Amino acid sequence: MEISSSTETKLATAKIVLSTAASVAATAMLARSIAQDVVPHEFQAYLFCKIRNFFGRFSSQLTMVVDEFDGYTYNEIYGAAETYLGSKVSPSTQRLKVSKQEKENELTVKMDRNEEIVDIFQDVKFKWVLVCTHVDSKNYHNSFDHTSTLRSEVRSFEVSFPKEHKDMVLESYFPYIVKVAKSMVQEKKTLKIFTVDYQHMYGNLADAWKPVNLDHPATFDTLALDTEDKNKILKDLERFVKRRDYYRKVGKAWKRGYLLYGPPGTGKSSLIAAMANYLNFDIYDLELTEVRCNSELRKILIATANRSILVVEDIDCTIELQDRMAEESASQRHGYPPQKQVTLSGLLNFIDGLWSSCGDERIIVVTTNHKDKLDPALLRPGRMDVHVHMSYCTPSGFKRLAANYLGIEDHVLFEEIEELIKTAEVTPAEVAEQLMRSDEHETVLKELIEFLVDKKKENSMAEMKEKESKVGKEEENVGENDEEEEKEENN
Secondary structure, three states, X not given: OHHHHHHHHHHHHHHHHHHHHHHHHHHHHHHHHHHHHHOOHHHHHHXXXXXXXXXXXXXXXXXXXXXXXXXXXXXXXXXXXXXXXXOOOOOOOOOEEEEOOOXXXXXXXXXXXXXXXXXXXXXXXXXXXXXXXXXXXXXXXXXXXXXXXXXXXXXXXXXXXXXXXXXXXXXHHHHHHHHHHHHHHHHHOOOEEEEEOOOOOOOOHXXXXXXXXOOOOOOOOOOOOOXXXXXXXXXXXXXXXXXXXXXXXXXXXXXXXXXXXXXXXXXXXXXHHHHHHHHOOEEEEOOHHHOOOHHHHHHHHHXXXXXXXXXXXXXXXXXXXXXXXXXXXXXXXXXXXXXXXXXXXXXXXXXXXXXXXXXXXXXXXXXXXXXXXXXXXXXXXXXOOEEEEOOOOOHHHHHHHXXXXXXXXOOOOHHHHHHHHHHHOOOHHHHHHHHOOOOOHHHHHHHHHHHHHHHHHHHHHHHHHHHHHHHHHHHHHHHHHHHHHHHHHHO
């Protein structure tokens, strides 16, 4: 009886303990759920941070913080860790972010905020946590909401490991993550073209640019570009990507500037796409007319990634760049604070000044229809290193277009067409449009000959009118000068 009574007592005690533990766990889960729904994100992050710091004092673990940005500069280790950890799922992981862009085959997997992932490297256990803190950025002018305050998110990784392995982490583990992440990105990379998101550029720098897939089919094989110019560009690009150590040795930022100039329709945009496809570089398309001041421009440009092409199209038309020696003017508009303007010096400081060193392996492409309108300061070597004249269609360009659009390398009408193209001054875009008009080779080539003949007549008439206009203006000037001389004589 005593044994039975003792057993019953122990069972009753165990039930009480288990019941109490279950109640405590349920209460903790309820409290956590309420806290996540009710308590502000800022306070949650602050509380978790304080708890971790408290227990950290009694731990043999060391925690390193990897911020997304170091000042204005994107932290390469953060980006590498984000990619690397997406492929690591530990038993303790509860939430992951999964996305897929249209026309991409691969899924993108990333850690969700406040989640933990465990990684093993050289038999050492590493615990990673993604910490996200919501902050209110400074007030800024918004044409739709005059009192708006932008909410931004500051992101960082915290990695914990035994303190004795600190040197190994800095010398081996982090470099290993960067190397693996680069390989992963290149394997499944889909080219992107980025445009500035002006509604979010005042918050987290990573949100300043918004991407879409670049699915442009242009390659150097399909370009209707003079063969000599094409080979020159290819050799220059190949030499550029191999010269990291050379640029560092001579003390220059690892970048290259290209100026593409010529009339509209000569293939400037197609050449940029071909360069991106050849190098596997993303494109950042900068619209200068939307940028309000030099500091804003600098912030946008710093947020661009390495191994990329920055494009400023039609620079002579998009914005009236002031003289580089002039001060930035400010104007009072509609009662809002003075709006400064982007100056030429502001653009040049990023292309070739101290700010040009904020990033590696970058190509800057500027396009214009009128090279003579650009300031010589922009055109000199070191800023625009390679000048490419995108001319009217040439005989070799026509043959390339015929191969692309018609699938033929030669035809009895080619000789006549090539002679006309030498003097007709037509753009590759105009020739391509004519070649798309019919599937019958004979028909489309005869129509192209008619088009070239008409174009040649139009150009001749335009030249005659221009000469007549010049003669008229000269006669006008002579008449005005004679009148002035007569007045002076009468006086």
